[in-house]
Amino acid sequence: MAANDAAPADALPVNEIGIADIKDALRQGYSDFMAQPSHLLFIALIYPIAGVLLARLTVSYNIFPLLFPLASGFALLGPFAAIGLYEISRRRELGMDTSWKHALDVVHSPGIGQIALLGALLTGVFLAWLFSAWIIYGWLMGDVPLDSLEGFMMPLLTTANGWTMIILGNALGLLFAILVFAMTVISFPLMLDRHVSMATAVKTSMAAVEKSPRGMLYWALTITALLVLGSLPVLVGLIIVMPILGHASWHLYRKVVPR
8 A cells, every 4th residue: 555545634743834934944945946056947948928918818819807817826736736845855865966857756756656646636616716717707708808808807907797707806816815824835745745634634735724723824925926026037937936936835834744
């Protein structure tokens, strides 16, 4: 039986963390990035490329109401997409070779089945967010022609229904983001390191948020601020931001879960 199948579905013990721990995790994440920035840039190119393709798809098929949900909801998949970065940090921590090809070694991890399962769950949450955003649009602004982006933005910003859609959509998006953050803040590094089950990883992640609400809030706000900063211009900044956040997430996991 695989190690992750045998693991109990109970939360592991977690440490309380504070702002100082998060700052230190970011410093270590930056150190990992600077140690081998060339291959990390290669790995992180997926973020701006995928973002630009999504935006292009939205404009080409006149589904402007999904432009913001796609851009913001893309971050929901970030914890899963960064799995290769966790592996690089793990290998560097152990003094092993950290060339870019080893980012793909996660496919040989005993925990890959559970990692993929949680990744599929995140994909489902992402699709649920897009579906919810489309339902809200249809309810409040379904009669707005989608001939052009300008034709959509004008009623969005100048009508009561438009502002209602903005407020309601952002509130719902926040709920999705909080759910994903609580479920995954340390889940993927934990499954990669300990090969525990998805249930154990998610329960431990939620226990970590409950244990350190102030510290985790600071971490969530830091992620949000850096993602917004990295999205300018045209998501290009994510080439640097995403690797640093990915590596920092590994080091934050090390501080949260006792060895």
